[in-house]
Amino acid sequence: xxxxxxxxxxxxxxxxxxxxxxxxxxxxxxxxxxxxxxxxxxxxxxxxxxxxxxxxxxxxxxxxxxxxxxxxxxxxxxxxxxxxxxxxxxxxxxxxxxxxxxxxxxxxxxxxxxxxxxxxxxxxxxxxxxxxxxxxxxxxxxxxxxxxxxxxxxxxxxxxxxxxxxxxxxxxxxxxxxxxxxxxxxxxxxxxxxxxxxxxxxxxxxxxxxxxxxxxxxxxxxxxxxxxxxxxxxxxxxxxxxxxxxxxxxxxxxxxxxxxxxxxxxxxxxxxxxxxxxxxxxxxxxxxx
Amino acid sequence: xxxxxxxxxxxxxxxxxxxxxxxxxxxxxxxxxxxxxxxxxxxxxxxxxxxxxxxxxxxxxxxxxxxxxxxxxxxxxxxxxxxxxxxxxxxxxxxxxxxxxxxxxxxxxxxxxxxxxxxxxxxxxxxxxxxxxxxxxxxxxxxxxxxxxxxxxxxxxxxxxxxxxxxxxxxxxxxxxxxxxxxxxxxxxxxxxxxxxxxxxxxxxxxxxxxxxxxxxxxxxxxxxxxxxxxxxxxxxxxxxxxxxxxxxxxxxxxxxxxxxxxxxxxxxxxxxxxxxxxxxxx
Amino acid sequence: xxxxxxxxxxxxxxxxxxxxxxxxxxxxxxxxxxxxxxxxxxxxxxxxxxxxxxxxxxxxxxxxxxxxxxxxxxxxxxxxxxxxxxxxxxxxxxxxxxxxxxxxxxxxxxxxxxxxxxxxxxxxxxxxxxxxxxxxxxxxxxxxxxxxxxxxxxxxxxxxxxxxxxxxxxxxxxxxxxxxxxxxxxxxxxxxxxxxxxxxxxxxxxxxxxxxxxxxxxxxxxxxxxxxxxxxxxxxxxxxxxxxxxxxxxxxxxxxxxxxxxxxxxxxxxxxxxxxxxxxxxxxxxxxxxxxxxxxxxxxxxxxxxxxxxxxxxxxxxxxxxxxxxxxxxxxxxxxxxxxxxxxxxxxxxxxxxxxxxxxxxxxxxx
Numbered sequence: 001x002x003x004x005x006x007x008x009x010x011x012x013x014x015x016x017x018x019x020x021x022x023x024x025x026x027x028x029x030x031x032x033x034x035x036x037x038x039x040x041x042x043x044x045x046x047x048x049x050x051x052x053x054x055x056x057x058x059x060x061x062x063x064x065x066x067x068x069x070x071x072x073x074x075x076x077x078x079x080x081x082x083x084x085x086x087x088x089x090x091x092x093x094x095x096x097x098x099x100x101x102x103x104x105x106x107x108x109x110x111x112x113x114x115x116x117x118x119x120x121x122x123x124x125x126x127x128x129x130x131x132x133x134x135x136x137x138x139x140x141x142x143x144x145x146x147x148x149x150x151x152x153x154x155x156x157x158x159x160x161x162x163x164x165x166x167x168x169x170x171x172x173x174x175x176x177x178x179x180x181x182x183x184x185x186x187x188x189x190x191x192x193x194x195x196x197x198x199x200x201x202x203x204x205x206x207x208x209x210x211x212x213x214x215x216x217x218x219x220x221x222x223x224x225x226x227x228x229x230x231x232x233x234x235x236x237x238x239x240x241x242x243x244x245x246x247x248x249x250x251x252x253x254x255x256x257x258x259x260x261x262x263x264x265x266x267x268x269x270x271x272x273x274x275x276x277x278x279x280x281x282x283x284x285x286x287x288x289x
Numbered sequence: 290x291x292x293x294x295x296x297x298x299x300x301x302x303x304x305x306x307x308x309x310x311x312x313x314x315x316x317x318x319x320x321x322x323x324x325x326x327x328x329x330x331x332x333x334x335x336x337x338x339x340x341x342x343x344x345x346x347x348x349x350x351x352x353x354x355x356x357x358x359x360x361x362x363x364x365x366x367x368x369x370x371x372x373x374x375x376x377x378x379x380x381x382x383x384x385x386x387x388x389x390x391x392x393x394x395x396x397x398x399x400x401x402x403x404x405x406x407x408x409x410x411x412x413x414x415x416x417x418x419x420x421x422x423x424x425x426x427x428x429x430x431x432x433x434x435x436x437x438x439x440x441x442x443x444x445x446x447x448x449x450x451x452x453x454x455x456x457x458x459x460x461x462x463x464x465x466x467x468x469x470x471x472x473x474x475x476x477x478x479x480x481x482x483x484x485x486x487x488x489x490x491x492x493x494x495x496x497x498x499x500x501x502x503x504x505x506x507x508x509x510x511x512x513x514x515x516x517x518x519x520x521x522x523x524x525x526x527x528x529x530x531x532x533x534x535x536x537x538x539x540x541x542x543x544x545x546x547x548x549x550x551x552x553x554x555x556x557x558x559x560x561x562x563x564x565x566x567x568x569x570x571x572x
Numbered sequence: 573x574x575x576x577x578x579x580x581x582x583x584x585x586x587x588x589x590x591x592x593x594x595x596x597x598x599x600x601x602x603x604x605x606x607x608x609x610x611x612x613x614x615x616x617x618x619x620x621x622x623x624x625x626x627x628x629x630x631x632x633x634x635x636x637x638x639x640x641x642x643x644x645x646x647x648x649x650x651x652x653x654x655x656x657x658x659x660x661x662x663x664x665x666x667x668x669x670x671x672x673x674x675x676x677x678x679x680x681x682x683x684x685x686x687x688x689x690x691x692x693x694x695x696x697x698x699x700x701x702x703x704x705x706x707x708x709x710x711x712x713x714x715x716x717x718x719x720x721x722x723x724x725x726x727x728x729x730x731x732x733x734x735x736x737x738x739x740x741x742x743x744x745x746x747x748x749x750x751x752x753x754x755x756x757x758x759x760x761x762x763x764x765x766x767x768x769x770x771x772x773x774x775x776x777x778x779x780x781x782x783x784x785x786x787x788x789x790x791x792x793x794x795x796x797x798x799x800x801x802x803x804x805x806x807x808x809x810x811x812x813x814x815x816x817x818x819x820x821x822x823x824x825x826x827x828x829x830x831x832x833x834x835x836x837x838x839x840x841x842x843x844x845x846x847x848x849x850x851x852x853x854x855x856x857x858x859x860x861x862x863x864x865x866x867x868x869x870x871x872x873x874x875x876x877x878x879x880x881x882x883x884x885x886x887x888x889x890x891x892x893x894x895x896x897x898x899x900x901x902x903x904x905x906x907x908x909x910x911x912x913x914x915x916x917x918x919x920x921x922x923x924x925x926x927x928x929x930x931x932x933x934x935x936x937x938x939x
Contacts, residue, residue, distance in 0.1 A: 006484075014386040017379045022401050025452040026408075029416030036419050087301065088308050104309075106564065111312055113556035115513030117529050118549040121536065122315025125322055125546070130329065132318050162315070216407060223409020225516050226533075240411045240516075247415060247520070257419060260412045267409075475627055476660035478648040480674035480725065490673075494664040 037258035053258035070239040074221040077160045081168045089172035120230040123159050151233035159231045164220050168213040175209025222267050323546035341547035352547040361531035372450045373507035380458025388466045405453040414520030442523030449517040458503040465499035505563035578603045578761040579729045584633035593619040595785035608772035609765045611782035617765045625654045653722035654731040661706045668702035674725045692724040732764045781805045803937045806855040813906045815854045833902035839934035851939040860933040861908040866924040880927045
């Protein structure tokens with residue numbers, strides 16, 4: 001029938017841009033990267049397929065350490081972000097009145113509107129020797145001379161949390177927004193304390209939002225480049241720096257590709273573990289949006 | 290956490306205030322030094338000046354006279370424009386695809402669509418770099434053509450940013466399309482409209498707030514993107530890369546603060562426009 | 573083939589997989605009449621309407637408008653216009669643009685559009701609202717605009733999909749009368765689907781009662797009310813008291829039967845094919861059951877009545893529609909009339925009463 005053919009045509013017309021986009025810009029490039037990572041340079045312009053790049057990675061302790069360090073710090077950042085953001089998200093979704101709600105949400109988005117670069121730059125201005133905090137501490141008399149607050153792990157974490165916070169707040173607010181106030185009120189009405197209501201009603205309800213926020217935050221943090229480098233200095237030891245190093249500085253594309261694949265695999269495994277532990281799946285969290 | 294005039298409630302409010310201070314601190318600090326009359330973006334404060342914006346002589350070269358920065362600004366603008374147009378177009382197609390159509394493997398495709406958001410930007414960048422270099426090298430070796438556009442440069446930057454901004458536009462437009470009452474389309478058909486006319490006069494006007502909003506978001510995200518761009522950039526550098534180069538290699542003057550301040554104001558303005566455009570006129 | 577039918581459906585069937593939504597439905601609607609399709613949720617009336625409008629295609633059967641088959645025409649080419657359940661007025665256009673939409677699709681000139689829009693707004697008594705936004709109108713006004721938007725196109729048939737559902741009671745009562753007047757004025761065939769039997773009975777020339785995909789009965793409102801053809805119609809249209817039982821004896825005039833609870837009853841209305849021992853059900857309308865205090869003298873001496881005794885459980889006062897809930901000796905609860913001649917009748921909760929109704933008003937069906 002005519003309308004059925006028309007439907008099929010519409011389906012293909014709509015499918016075409018999607019497929020072109022995904023296949024040409026996501027699937028094929030990653031497949032190519034995987035292939036490249038399996039090439040080893042045996043002699044100038046001679047390549048052989050093998051796991052050499054990966055073996056090199058395992059053999060060099062510095063690569064391994066960097067990866068682990070990145071992963072551990074990313075997990076910490078994710079946890080900290082969750083703890084810091086949840087009260088704010090709850091406030092915006094439930095406690096604030098409608099006008100305040102929109103304004104507060106907008107304010108939260110402010111750091112996103114400016115670049116990663118501007119944000120990191122702002123922290124540098126605040127925290128370095130000649131920066132504001134140092135000046136403030138000096139004028140208060142708490143320190144004797146200029147104090148260098150940059151170039152250490154804590155600062156990097158502060159900067160990273162700042163950068164990714166809104167990616168945790170947005171899914172949390174949208175999940176909590178959908179929660180019926182009556183659920184919490186019923187919890188109190190039936191005799192629950194604040195802690196009980198939080199633990200047994202609010203958090204389980206918000207779990208899909210929490211998990212999807214954590215996934216996004218973790219991947220963003222692990223893949224972050226500017227913030228660790230600018231705030232951590234030369235010995236920041238962040239894995240993306242290694243990738244950049246291999247690619248641009250050493251022009252060892254095979255190795256760089258291998259590192260890229262390793263980063264992807266590693267973070268995927270962490271995400272998968274997290275999903276299993278919390279009893280969710282990709283379809284209940286990310287795909288729910 | 291409900292209405293409770295207790296110490297806990299006071300702490301809660303204080304926490305929220307502290308939180309927003311934390312949000313504002315680096316932005317405020319960075320912007321502040323744009324007005325400092327000193328060659329270093331640092332204390333001590335040496336007086337208020339607008340030189341870092343408008344002055345045209347060294348050593349205090351203002352932002353609007355700094356050739357490289359202005360060129361970077363212009364590249365960023367055009368890249369962002371192209372990326373947002375492409376992303377809104379493909380995003381609209383995706384929205385219709387996932388909201389209206391049924392086909393085998395739809396759930397899998399939906400996850401594929403979300404992937405570019407979670408893949409680290411650096412990896413998106415290098416993967417596209419690898420692919421395009423392979424193609425360019427292959428073409429050069431086989432036929433001798435030098436396809437410049439596949440080497441790191443503007444086209445690759447656009448493609449790289451387009452790859453993940455499309456996910457965002459698809460989600461935003463899709464969310465809006467989901468709220469659309471199909472009965473309105475049926476009413477329009479019933480009144481005699483053709484498919485194309487229904488799309489043009491009923492569905493797309495309904496989607497307009499989402500189209501504008503997602504377009505602005507795509508523009509902003511492209512403008513401020515760094516990780517993916519870093520891997521794909523050639524000799525024509527957008528603003529973020531130019532600023533980074535300045536910062537790391539040459540050392541920064543407050544002109545970078547001035548640029549930051551300008552970016553903050555401009556993004557804030559764009560985002561406000563986006564919010565107003567998305568305000569629902571329907572009851 | 574008689575050409576004075578605006579809409580005819582011939583043996584329509586529609587199945588969704590295993591679910592048969594519409595089963596062998598056929599009917600003809602004469603020109604200029606008000607036809608209702610009445611049935612509970614899920615009976616298939618919405619599917620039937622969507623087939624007529626063209627949004628679903630029938631698994632088999634034909635649909636004819638003014639004698640011509642339209643089953644192969646897409647929905648935007650049939651001259652059947654539809655008022656949707658939630659009206660589906662376009663929020664991004666003002667009232668005049670909404671009404672003009674169909675005319676624009678037909679490519680009419682601006683002058684003609686303007687004239688016809690003003691004309692139809694006059695006819696629905698809303699001459700000044702053209703420039704207003706849809707959100708500024710009241711519920712009743714939106715109804716009329718939705719109808720105007722369809723009527724301006726001079727359709728052969730207007731379909732209305734439960735349009736009064738979202739309105740409150742007073743407005744609904746008012747709109748029933750309005751709709752009937754509009755139909756008279758435009759002299760178009762209206763096909764109205766609803767689950768509310770009072771809407772169907774008040775407005776229609778003919779009503780089709782639909783259940784589980786089939787038309788149980790088609791007739792005038794009076795015929796459906798007084799002569800229901802199936803147990804479903806008897807129970808669905810209007811209120812009824814119902815007994816199940818079996819035939820003890822049947823003769824030329826009627827049936828003597830015994831109910832499940834052991835009560836004896838006679839019916840001279842219905843079930844002509846029932847034989848001794850068959851299972852039957854009996855329906856009696858509440859207003860047919862007269863009520864008197866238990867020790868009052870029998871006023872009606874006619875022999876052809878069924879009698880019962882019981883105790884008044886509640887008085888359901890509802891103005892002219894007042895009823896009594898009476899619990900009879902066999903444990904059943906009946907709704908009866910509430911005699912109010914001259915004000916308060918003197919029957920209260922807890923009183924013992926005697927009930928009687930005629931054999932003719934006991935409508936009987938073979939199960």
